[in-house]
Amino acid sequence: FGKELTVEELPLPADFAWGTATAAYQVEGGISADGKGKSIWDTYAHLEPSRTNGENADVTCDHYHLVPEDVELMSSLDVDVYRFSIAWSRIIPLGGRNDPINEKGIAFYNDLIDRLLARNIEPVVTLYHWDAPQGIYDRYTALLDTAEFQADFKHYASLCFSRFGDRVKKWVTFNEPYIISIFAHLNGTLAPGHCRAVGTDTKTEPWRVGHTVILSHATVVEMYMADFFPTQKGQISIVLNGHFYEPYDTTSQIHIDAAQRRLVFYIGWFGDPVFLGQDYPPEMRAYLGSRLPEFTAEERELLQRTAKFNAFYGMNHYTTKYARALTDPPADDDWTGNIEELAVNSQGQEAGPVSGIAWLRAAPGGFRKLLNWVWDRYHLPVIVTENGCPCPGEDDVETAVDDKYRQMYFGLYLDAISRAIYEDGVKVEGYYAWSLMDNYEWSAGYGPRFGIVHVDFKTLKRTPKNSAYYLKESFQKRRKATK
Numbered sequence: 001f002g003k004e005l006t007v008e009e010l011p012l013p014a015d016f017a018w019g020t021a022t023a024a025y026q027v028e029g030g031i032s033a034d035g036k037g038k039s040i041w042d043t044y045a046h047l048e049p050s051r052t053n054g055e056n057a058d059v060t061c062d063h064y065h066l067v068p069e070d071v072e073l074m075s076s077l078d079v080d081v082y083r084f085s086i087a088w089s090r091i092i093p094l095g096g097r098n099d100p101i102n103e104k105g106i107a108f109y110n111d112l113i114d115r116l117l118a119r120n121i122e123p124v125v126t127l128y129h130w131d132a133p134q135g136i137y138d139r140y141t142a143l144l145d146t147a148e149f150q151a152d153f154k155h156y157a158s159l160c161f162s163r164f165g166d167r168v169k170k171w172v173t174f175n176e177p178y179i180i181s182i183f184a185h186l187n188g189t190l191a192p193g194h195c196r197a198v199g200t201d202t203k204t205e206p207w208r209v210g211h212t213v214i215l216s217h218a219t220v221v222e223m224y225m226a227d228f229f230p231t232q233k234g235q236i237s238i239v240l241n242g243h244f245y246e247p248y249d250t251t252s253q254i255h256i257d258a259a260q261r262r263l264v265f266y267i268g269w270f271g272d273p274v275f276l277g278q279d280y281p282p283e284m285r286a287y288l289g290s291r292l293p294e295f296t297a298e299e300r301e302l303l304q305r306t307a308k309f310n311a312f313y314g315m316n317h318y319t320t321k322y323a324r325a326l327t328d329p330p331a332d333d334d335w336t337g338n339i340e341e342l343a344v345n346s347q348g349q350e351a352g353p354v355s356g357i358a359w360l361r362a363a364p365g366g367f368r369k370l371l372n373w374v375w376d377r378y379h380l381p382v383i384v385t386e387n388g389c390p391c392p393g394e395d396d397v398e399t400a401v402d403d404k405y406r407q408m409y410f411g412l413y414l415d416a417i418s419r420a421i422y423e424d425g426v427k428v429e430g431y432y433a434w435s436l437m438d439n440y441e442w443s444a445g446y447g448p449r450f451g452i453v454h455v456d457f458k459t460l461k462r463t464p465k466n467s468a469y470y471l472k473e474s475f476q477k478r479r480k481a482t483k
């Protein structure tokens with residue numbers, strides 16, 4: 001960390017919420033416990049040859065059996081919020097709207113929610129964090145069939161609202177539609193692993209998957225507001241991720257435009273239809289032509305009716321990159337807007353010091369700019385639903401616990417929020433650290449450790465890292481400063 005990156009511990013509003021986040025497949029384990037069905041991740045993590053570093057999340061943190069301990073741990077850290085996701089196939093094992101419901105799966109989430117509330121921790125629940133039931137994938141390829149998925153997702157969401165909505169007051173429909181579309185249905189590095197290599201139609205499939213997410217989201221928002229909101233009075237929205245992009249060369253208009261275009265392709269793709277009730281951004285229409293699906297008149301009306309019901313902008317954010325415009329003719333399945341992403345700009349400057357993983361560099365200035373970009377475009381209060389990093393050199397528990405890089409990273413990113421709020425006028429309401437504990441990092445397996453709590457995957461022992469105490473104390477201090 002250079003001189004320009006020093007933590008100042010700037011203030012945050014007294015009612016600012018801090019929390020930790022996880023996702024079902026990454027932490028639960030218990031993959032067939034008590035009647036749980038298979039998800040596309042259970043399949044993907046067991047493919048031969050392995051596409052997940054030889055690792056799976058059959059057991060992972062065993063959160064399924066250790067919820068009581070994990071809730072006490074969060075309570076000891078004074079968190080206000082726990083953001084977790086529901087494994088669809090735990091409560092509807094085959095996933096479909098006519099398939100049986102698994103009461104034991106429902107009991108697991110009821111117990112989790114009740115324990116959180118007993119400790120004064122607010123549950124924030126994601127319905128879809130990438131683990132579609134294998135049953136609906138086998139039946140109709142899940143997100144690739146917009147109408148079928150929309151109907152099954154609506155049924156699943158309705159079950160969640162009716163069973164948990166008396167106590168859950170913040171709902172997230174989908175986590176990171178960009179990743180679901182691009183990484184799971186184009187690069188193929190996430191389940192179900194559709195990709196060029198296996199000859200699927202990567203020209204159109206990612207865009208169709210994105211279309212499915214947007215329409216399924218809007219359908220569920222409409223249902224929640226009509227059927228559940230009047231009694232349950234909760235909030236609902238979606239979580240979008242996105243890096244911030246700086247131009248590769250700030251003296252060149254093509255790179256300045258490329259950085260903007262990259263943000264539009266990453267965030268506007270979903271944000272404009274969902275939060276503004278509009279068509280896909282014009283830049284995308286112009287570039288992608290018929291590869292981008294059309295909304296019917298009826299669908300446009302659905303988007304327009306529901307846009308205003310999204311109560312917050314859920315932001316997952318980790319890093320900043322440089323965007324460089326390419327002048328070569330784009331590949332016919334290019335999804336970027338013909339842009340190359342780089343960690344170093346034309347001056348040889350790095351986006352920030354690298355973390356314990358190559359794609360993630362600490363760049364709090366980009367975070368502040370992204371908060372402004374999102375606020376200017378959507379005017380919604382932002383909740384940072386994920387932010388964090390793996391620390392360099394986290395190999396054994398002794399060195400892992402003294403996670404200096406992560407403490408600096410958190411400090412800098414919280415300072416950026418403070419500046420966005422008090423100097424720029426952006427509304428930011430909460431911050432959820434990714435992640436409560438080290439867990440299964442998807443196709444990277446157990447290598448990268450994002451936890452503020454260390455997990456020994458042999459003994460399942462949890463040990464809070466210094467960053468966990470840093471966050472606890474920092475929120476006390478920063479919020480006191482405004483009282």
Ligand code: GBH
Pocket residue numbers: 023026175176179183241316359386434441450
């Ligand atoms: C989030 O995804 C997820 O919501 C969460 O489940 C995950 O554990 C967390 O972030 C940490 O990654 O290797 O260059 O191809 C963030 C989106 C998608 C960012 C995959 C990193 C791989 C970049 N991630 N991407 S690269």
